[in-house]
Amino acid sequence: MKCLIVGLGVFGRNLALHLNQLGAEVVALDRKEDNVALIKNEVAVAAVIDFADTSPLARFPLDEMEAVIIAIGDDFEASLAFTMRARELGARRLVCRVLSPMHARLLRLLKVERLVVPEEFAARGLAHSLLMRGAVDGIDLGSGHALIEAATPPELVGQSITSRADHFRRHQVRLVTIKRLEKPLLGGLLKVDPDAPAAYRTLGTPALDEPFQKDDVLVLFGPEKGLRKFLECEGA
Structure with a gap:
C-alpha cells in the first residue's frame, strides 16, 4: 500500500x-x-x-x-x-x-x-478520559457510544469476564481486548528502569476466564453512561 x-x-x-x-x-x-x-x-x-x-x-x-x-x-x-x-x-x-x-x-x-480535524478528535478523547474513572484515552463513535482505554478498577482485579458477566451485561459494556504491562527480564532478574516508558502487550481476544491484573489497561466499548458506571463499579 x-x-x-x-x-x-x-x-x-x-x-x-x-x-x-x-x-x-x-x-x-x-x-x-x-x-x-x-x-x-x-x-x-x-x-x-x-x-x-x-x-x-x-x-x-x-x-x-x-x-x-x-x-x-x-x-x-x-x-x-x-x-x-x-x-x-x-x-x-x-x-x-x-x-x-x-x-x-x-x-x-x-x-x-x-x-x-485533529484538535477536535483529540479533544473528544480527552473529554472521555477526564470524565470517566481511570480512562486514559477514548474515541467518540457517535450516538452516545465510545471506545475507551481504562485502568482496571481495583474491584475487578483477579476477576474475569465470566465471574463478572452480570457487571458487563448490566452496563452494556463489551471488553474488546486487554493491554498487559510487560515486565522485561534481564539475566533472569526483573529489569527496573524508572525512566523507561511502560510497554504493553495486547492480548488479542481475551479468554472468558482470563483474570484481570492490577496494571492491565482494558479496551472497552459501550454507551458512554454505561462505561462510566462500569468503571465506577456501580452495582458491582
Missing part, C-alpha cells in the same frame, strides 16, 4: 510514522527541512518542496496510491492548491486536514473523501 502525505507537522509526521509501522510505503513532503529530517529515515521517500509550487506532485503516481493526505496545518491557500492538484492528477482517495469552516466547505466542493 502506498500513501503520500503533504505537510509534516505534528499530525502529518505522526500519521506518516503510524502508516509506516502498518506496512505502508509512505512518501512524505514538507517545505521545512527540519520536518523532513525528522522522518527521512522512517519512510520510503521524504523530500523538501515549496508549498507555492504544486508541480512536485506530478513526480508521483497518485492514481496508484491508496490515499493522498494533505496535512498542511498553517497555510489555507497551499492546502487548497495541493488538494486541487492531487485531484487533477487522479488521486483515488483524498484526505485533508481542515483549517476552518470555510476551508471545510471548499474541500467538500472538491469532493474530498475525508475531512480531518
Whole structure:
C-alpha cells in the first residue's frame, strides 16, 4: 500500500510514522527541512518542496496510491492548491486536514473523501478520559457510544469476564481486548528502569476466564453512561 502525505507537522509526521509501522510505503513532503529530517529515515521517500509550487506532485503516481493526505496545518491557500492538484492528477482517495469552516466547505466542493480535524478528535478523547474513572484515552463513535482505554478498577482485579458477566451485561459494556504491562527480564532478574516508558502487550481476544491484573489497561466499548458506571463499579 502506498500513501503520500503533504505537510509534516505534528499530525502529518505522526500519521506518516503510524502508516509506516502498518506496512505502508509512505512518501512524505514538507517545505521545512527540519520536518523532513525528522522522518527521512522512517519512510520510503521524504523530500523538501515549496508549498507555492504544486508541480512536485506530478513526480508521483497518485492514481496508484491508496490515499493522498494533505496535512498542511498553517497555510489555507497551499492546502487548497495541493488538494486541487492531487485531484487533477487522479488521486483515488483524498484526505485533508481542515483549517476552518470555510476551508471545510471548499474541500467538500472538491469532493474530498475525508475531512480531518485533529484538535477536535483529540479533544473528544480527552473529554472521555477526564470524565470517566481511570480512562486514559477514548474515541467518540457517535450516538452516545465510545471506545475507551481504562485502568482496571481495583474491584475487578483477579476477576474475569465470566465471574463478572452480570457487571458487563448490566452496563452494556463489551471488553474488546486487554493491554498487559510487560515486565522485561534481564539475566533472569526483573529489569527496573524508572525512566523507561511502560510497554504493553495486547492480548488479542481475551479468554472468558482470563483474570484481570492490577496494571492491565482494558479496551472497552459501550454507551458512554454505561462505561462510566462500569468503571465506577456501580452495582458491582
